[in-house]
Amino acid sequence: MLLDEAFNAFMRRHKSFGSEGELHEYLTSMIPAHCYYSVAYYKYPSAANMSDKGWSGSDLIFDLDADHLPNAPNNYSEMLDNVKVETLRLYDFLTKDFGFSEDDIQIIFSGGRGYHIHITEDNIKDLDSNQRREVIDYLSAKGLNLSHLFHHKRFVPELQKDGDDLDLNINSGWRKRLNAYIISYLQDSLDSSNALEVLTSHKGIGERKASMIIDLCKDKKELNKIKEGNFNSLFNIDKNLILSIAEQGIEKIRLNIDEPVTADIKRLIRLPGSLHGGSGLKVIPLTYSQLKDFNPLVDAIVFNETPTLINIQTEQKFELNGMKFDLDVGIQEIPEFAAIYLMCRGVAEHES
Structure with missing residues (x-):
């Protein structure tokens, strides 16, 4: 994406x-404002018409944006902290599930405001848009039916005809995750000073x-x-308790991912x-271990601390490269990176 002389993007x-x-030669000669590439593989990538390119597959892409998370803070640093946690949770789903x-x-x-995850494994490259949406449905718990996770004849008669057991198969997937959540919830309730209050909230x-x-x-x-995974004793006390805790667990475990990005081949x-x-x-590629210690407001900075004059249009308060800024409207001299x-955010202009 480039800017013309009037700073209009095209x-x-x-x-x-x-x-x-x-x-590299092209980018250094054009100096674009933004640079994108296609996650698809084409036989003829330079063809002017999409129908002539010959699509032959696509990486599986996930876009995690701080704006898409519930209760997103306004503070940029906190937003990035939240979305990093969500990215680590997605990584856990992708490797374990x-x-x-x-x-x-x-x-x-x-x-x-976030992170992208690319899956480059050959077996997923032929997935169509609907199949990719099913991946998002799984990660976001869309359509997840608790009666199909719990085996009990009162919920799913065809699954338990001879017994009256409430059993959560905990080998993998959402069953394993919900089992871990229920155990953690019960143990935390027991350890708290207000265990009765927590449980009676159900x-x-x-x-x-x-x-x-x-x-x-x-x-x-x-x-x-x-x-x-055997919840018979708890079920005998109250049949709805486990389901109530599980529903709460689903809301806490489910991921918030931009579906159109993943579905777009x-x-x-x-x-x-x-x-x-x-x-x-x-825009920085990271390994899993690098991500855990990554601080984008320090590690993604490429410009130096050369004093630079700018004309600020609105009051600005932010933190960058370990420095805190509280700037008034008007001409200010600040480090180049800030x-x-x-200027990239459109709230200041360079002052020569």
């Missing part, structure tokens, strides 16, 4: 390059039932049964190594 598309050097290896997964800081649970649940969970034998996405034109921060950041 796209230059359908470009292909024979080598990394050729791409889908079986992708670390070599299959590329993590990219977008340079803006519909139909009074103090008597809450006391019975506490006594039950203190029994190591019964607690081990629960850990193995011809998506354009930011080029790693380029600069984000809305922040001046670098000046670039404000």
